[in-house]
Amino acid sequence: NFGRTLGEGSYSTVLAATDRQTLKEYAIKVLDKRHIIKEKKVKYVNIERDTLNRLTEHPGVVRLYYTFQDERSLYFVLDLCAGGELLGVLKRLGRMEMEGARFYGSQILDSVAYMHSRGVIHRDLKPENVLLDGGMHVKITDFGTAKLLADPQKASNGTPDAGDGVPSGDPLGDAEHDRAVSFVGTAEYVSPELLRDKTACRASDLWAFGCIVYQLLAGRPPFKAANEYLTFQKILGLEYTFPDGFPDVARDLVERLLVLEPERRMTVENVKAHPFFEGVQWGSGLWRQKAPRLKSYEPPPREPIKLNGVNNGGAAAGAAAAMGLPRQSSGGMGQSGQQQGQGQTAQQQTRPQLRGVTELPPPSQLDIDWSPVLTHPNERILKLGNLVVFSGPPTSGSPNGGSQPGTPSEKPKFTRFFSGSTTKKRERLVLITSAGRLVIAAAGGNDKKAKGEVNLLTGGANWKSYVDSKGLTAWQLDTKDKHFTFEDPRATTSDPAGSKFSTQEWLDSVSQAKELALSQQHNGQYGSYTNDLDHSGVSSPADSIGGDAAMPMERHNLRQTLRKNTGDEEPLKGRKRFSKRHSKSGLAAVF
Numbered sequence: 001n002f003g004r005t006l007g008e009g010s011y012s013t014v015l016a017a018t019d020r021q022t023l024k025e026y027a028i029k030v031l032d033k034r035h036i037i038k039e040k041k042v043k044y045v046n047i048e049r050d051t052l053n054r055l056t057e058h059p060g061v062v063r064l065y066y067t068f069q070d071e072r073s074l075y076f077v078l079d080l081c082a083g084g085e086l087l088g089v090l091k092r093l094g095r096m097e098m099e100g101a102r103f104y105g106s107q108i109l110d111s112v113a114y115m116h117s118r119g120v121i122h123r124d125l126k127p128e129n130v131l132l133d134g135g136m137h138v139k140i141t142d143f144g145t146a147k148l149l150a151d152p153q154k155a156s157n158g159t160p161d162a163g164d165g166v167p168s169g170d171p172l173g174d175a176e177h178d179r180a181v182s183f184v185g186t187a188e189y190v191s192p193e194l195l196r197d198k199t200a201c202r203a204s205d206l207w208a209f210g211c212i213v214y215q216l217l218a219g220r221p222p223f224k225a226a227n228e229y230l231t232f233q234k235i236l237g238l239e240y241t242f243p244d245g246f247p248d249v250a251r252d253l254v255e256r257l258l259v260l261e262p263e264r265r266m267t268v269e270n271v272k273a274h275p276f277f278e279g280v281q282w283g284s285g286l287w288r289q290k291a292p293r294l295k296s297y298e299p300p301p302r303e304p305i306k307l308n309g310v311n312n313g314g315a316a317a318g319a320a321a322a323m324g325l326p327r328q329s330s331g332g333m334g335q336s337g338q339q340q341g342q343g344q345t346a347q348q349q350t351r352p353q354l355r356g357v358t359e360l361p362p363p364s365q366l367d368i369d370w371s372p373v374l375t376h377p378n379e380r381i382l383k384l385g386n387l388v389v390f391s392g393p394p395t396s397g398s399p400n401g402g403s404q405p406g407t408p409s410e411k412p413k414f415t416r417f418f419s420g421s422t423t424k425k426r427e428r429l430v431l432i433t434s435a436g437r438l439v440i441a442a443a444g445g446n447d448k449k450a451k452g453e454v455n456l457l458t459g460g461a462n463w464k465s466y467v468d469s470k471g472l473t474a475w476q477l478d479t480k481d482k483h484f485t486f487e488d489p490r491a492t493t494s495d496p497a498g499s500k501f502s503t504q505e506w507l508d509s510v511s512q513a514k515e516l517a518l519s520q521q522h523n524g525q526y527g528s529y530t531n532d533l534d535h536s537g538v539s540s541p542a543d544s545i546g547g548d549a550a551m552p553m554e555r556h557n558l559r560q561t562l563r564k565n566t567g568d569e570e571p572l573k574g575r576k577r578f579s580k581r582h583s584k585s586g587l588a589a590v591f
Contacts, residue, residue, distance in 0.1 A: 005492070006027055008492055012029050012030060014029050014494075016028075026065065026079070027077075027081065029075070031045060031076070032072065036074075044145065045074065045144070047146055048076075048144045052064035059287045060108075060110055060138050063079050065078070079139060085131060085495065087126075087127035088498060090127055094297070095219040096217060096295075096296070097296070098247055101216040103291065103292050104130075105212070105216060106280045107138035108130060109272065109277075110283075112125070112205050119148060119149035121202055123146055123204060124142060124145045124189075124208075125212065126208065130212075135291060136294075147200060187228040187232065188223055188231060190235065191203070191235075192238075193262050195232050203262035207265065209257060210253070213250065213276075214240075214254050217297065219297075222240035226365075226384070227366055229365065238258065240258070249275050249276050252276075363380065367380055367381055370448050373439055378434070379434055383431070383432040384431045386427060386428070386429055386443050387427070387428060387506075388425065389425070390483075391483070391484050393481075393483060426443075428441065429443045434513060434520070436456040436457045436513050437455060438454040440453065454477060456513060457518070458479065460479055462478055464507075465500075465507060472488075472491045473499045475507055488502045488503070490502075
């Protein structure tokens, strides 16, 4: 019996299913034959099947029980991983404590060691491809881009193998000799040798493992930039930093794994012997352990600020010194001094210190590419990505009315016969800029042209998040004369936390854009176009529906907020090009 949808890929859908006889639950991966043939994915489907058939003796790898097919689809019956993706756990926690990072790092490493011992290089290790079963233990999945080498087990038994026939003793002896035109894997975790030489080896998986250990403890990948090209440049330049509170022993491990030359990278056995994994029981005992309770990392409390060696007034004195206010004496102040201090305090409160957000970085390559759209002085892209956009007239759910979020207002009778559709749903490329603009452009094209924009500084502009009927989080933006809703095209019901995290990122960027534009306007940098605005109607994020109260002082650097969500562009393109007009004959022969 087929049940709920667990996830969707570029050419497959994963469903929960129950065996009618044993009542055991499985995950069934359903692959569309026509789409696989059309997109030339037959090779990857066969690689995944052959790899899973080889990796059947380890608890850290998703097990393939059996396969079957019908006229339209292929079916892979796999382990059901009720805990979801490791990435979803990281999104909920932010940064993981050392105990959890050590436990999950050791299980991932043990699984990688087993794969390498069977002549398999994964080549796409990342938190999305690490699943968690019902006991919150690791299951590695997604072997569609794996590299199959000679199986040492079969070689020792004298059994011929379908691999490349490369011996597995040397971690570099298995480097690929086929030079692919494009890399395999994910930009943030791809190894430098794959970018530089178009080759991958066992050490390439250890580079990705180092990135995962970093992300477990930092809450983000070590290499992240506005687009794939800039991310690759950071990888080749080894440009990454450790956040505050990153454990020293983990830092030493990551630095020994993220080494540009694969021959100088730590081997699996070296990693197991590293002090980071001190006390870990390797082997079958590791998988019998109960998973630790997952906790977010909490940095140690800061020591109170001391002035002239004396802790007088604690944080209040430090804050007063930082704001340039006169320090109160221990014996108190006179009435005039109190009035002066109160007047200065009130002045500080009415004029917030915005110097921290007015410093714009130099234009990136992404800003240069989109220069036809960035028409305002010193304008930068804060966030860029694909979203499913609904647009229509103002709804009654906005300040101008009162229906549910994302629901257009009731249309007059016969409107559909005499006018075009008032509500449109399209996948668009959305840009948030430092000039307080939300720009909507065509998705998937090379034309750098805006199809529409919303000025976040105009009166009546407000935004907020909402949860739809499927439990997924999206966000809406209302102006005086238009209503927009924005949904993440990658959101799935199996990971509702992912849509919540993505939505919050967009709302944070919108709030940051407005704050930044207001501060630039205050400094006169955007005077050429802000004079046309109705300043009396400008609402701050604190008093609007979707605005956050105030920008946190410890926000990420503006450069780090430049991003482009390109992960699913290719699958979406493939889905749009799919045609039902194909012959039904000859499909089974390919598989």
